[in-house]
Amino acid sequence: MKKIYTIIAALAIATGATAQSFTVHTKDGKTVKYHCSDVDSISFDNEKEPEVVAPRIGDIYYSDGTWSTKLKEGATPIGIVFRVGIASDMSDREGFYTKKDGVTPFDEFHGYVVALRDATAKDDTNEGVWWSAFDSKFTGTGASTNIADFLGYTNTQSIVETAIRDKGELNGSTNNYPATYYATTVYE
Structure with missing residues (x-):
């Protein structure tokens, strides 16, 4: 998308034309037209989605189900990862774990966490x-x-x-x- 806008701007400058509007065509088939006088600025976010890294022993576990090696601002730490993967040596299996409804299995099993506070x-x-x-x-x-x-x-x-x-x-x-x-x- 950035290349398209850059090319349109370059063509407008090269030909001396002044763009009055531009149209954005989205992948879901929608078209949105913007008039230049209504646009304050255009910015492009080229950042990639952060890669989810598997938990490591010592990671902080948060109430939202995420983990990190460092404290995350605005997140509530509730535990520390003390073992990763399923403890098959203790006869544990992923099939033992269900969501709150008692029936639906977990989507993924990453490891074990010890709580920071007494229950x-x-x-x-x-x-x-x-x-x-x-x-x-x-x-x-x-x-x-x-x-x-x-x-x-x-x-x-x-x-x-x-x-x-x-x-x-x-x-x-x-x-x-x-x-x-x-x-x-x-x-x-």
Whole structure:
């Protein structure tokens, strides 16, 4: 496009003609005509779309789902990337992960992030909550007890399913897996 305008301007100068208007033809078939007296300036943006770089360990993860090696102005950092790729050595699979609806798979899986804040930190106040439903009916959730297991999503889904099965819902009460409630509902 820039070359076309440059050529038109050069022709107008070379022939001594004064352009009264110009027409822009877009790829979708639309035509827009501008009168020169209505145009203050013309600028061309030759910048390419920024290339999306795969996350790296130590990258900052933001609430909008992006990541960067440096702080981005206007973006809210919520975590740090600590592992890239799927942890197949921990028997993890991309098929385990779904969007909020619980059915739609993620479009892409890039890695794992550790949160910058406790899930129970709400309005800059850290709420003290139990990790489990400590009541007489507690039977376990099927979540891993391996301290090296960092597959929080899979383990969290086990807890949510147990809360729904045993309690009818997941909520913040002390006998209903409140830490999971804060992590999935309040802080998600």
